[in-house]
Amino acid sequence: MNETVIECRDVETAFLKSLHRPILNQVNCQIRRGEFVALLGLNGAGKSTLLRSFVGLTQVSRGTITVDNIPMASTTLPKIRRNVGMLFQGGGLIRQLSAVENVLCGRLGVRKPWQTLFGFPKQDYRLALQLLDELGLHEHAYQKTSSLSGGQQQRVAIARALIQSPQVLLADEPITGLDVMAAKQVMDTLAKLNSEHGITIVTVLHDLGIAAEYAQRALVLDAGRIVYDGACHNLQSEFAQIGSLSK
Ligand SMILES: Nc1ncnc2c1ncn2[C@@H]1O[C@H](COP(=O)(O)OP(=O)(O)OP(=O)(O)O)[C@@H](O)[C@H]1O
Numbered sequence: 001m002n003e004t005v006i007e008c009r010d011v012e013t014a015f016l017k018s019l020h021r022p023i024l025n026q027v028n029c030q031i032r033r034g035e036f037v038a039l040l041g042l043n044g045a046g047k048s049t050l051l052r053s054f055v056g057l058t059q060v061s062r063g064t065i066t067v068d069n070i071p072m073a074s075t076t077l078p079k080i081r082r083n084v085g086m087l088f089q090g091g092g093l094i095r096q097l098s099a100v101e102n103v104l105c106g107r108l109g110v111r112k113p114w115q116t117l118f119g120f121p122k123q124d125y126r127l128a129l130q131l132l133d134e135l136g137l138h139e140h141a142y143q144k145t146s147s148l149s150g151g152q153q154q155r156v157a158i159a160r161a162l163i164q165s166p167q168v169l170l171a172d173e174p175i176t177g178l179d180v181m182a183a184k185q186v187m188d189t190l191a192k193l194n195s196e197h198g199i200t201i202v203t204v205l206h207d208l209g210i211a212a213e214y215a216q217r218a219l220v221l222d223a224g225r226i227v228y229d230g231a232c233h234n235l236q237s238e239f240a241q242i243g244s245l246s247k
Pocket residue numbers: 016019023041042043044045046047048049050
């Protein structure tokens with residue numbers, strides 16, 4: 001539990017004239033294996049930028065990021081990305097493809113083009129269907145994702161991230177725009193992946209109550225800096241001055 005899986009040391013992005021500051025400003029943080037961490041902060045605080053930096057999608061001008069003790073660099077990125085799955089804001093599904101086809105897209109990075117020329121290998125299909133089954137989407141496997149509800153789409157996106165068997169799952173606002181029931185299903189799914197499969201979860205959230213319910217630790221960002229790193233149960237009183245972080 002105490003093993004560090006992601007570490008940021010003095011991470012800084014380039015100075016942005018429009019913001020009069022770097023998006024990330026001397027960020028230091030650690031994510032430990034098996035944790036469920038909520039990234040919180042007001043709009044524009046830098047949450048998504050920090051989350052994306054954990055998989056090398058943010059250009060960092062200073063400082064270091066290590067994942068599983070591997071320093072992030074262009075040469076190490078493929079190895080790092082094999083172990084870290086990402087759930088993008090809005091899910092990022094291909095709407096005209098079925099749920100199972102979207103999940104299979106998660107295998108594109110590990111399959112050579114010739115291996116998918118005539119369709120994905122049977123074992124990939126079996127795994128994709130098994131994941132959809134585990135996430136309660138068995139009956140929807142062959143349905144176009146455009147016809148699924150928001151919560152179902154988000155679970156397809158989770159299955160797509162899981163097909164590469166990541167040890168860490170990063171989720172950028174996974175419940176934004178979902179109704180209460182769908183949001184609960186998605187958060188319960190992330191909680192189950194964390195508690196039953198030991199997957200480390202780092203998720204951007206806007207709701208302090210949901211963070212307190214699901215996460216063990218919160219990192220709160222303000223103007224590109226981490227202003228709080230600690231337990232979730234006190235968040236409401238701790239951040240009363242900025243009220244709810246909800247959009
Ligand atoms: N590529 C970019 N070029 C210029 N500005 C950017 C870029 N990416 C992000 N920003 C700006 O940096 C700030 C932080 O963006 P980021 O998306 O990380 O914030 P956030 O905390 O996730 O916000 P939200 O809650 O609104 O999603 C914002 O003001 C955003 O407009």
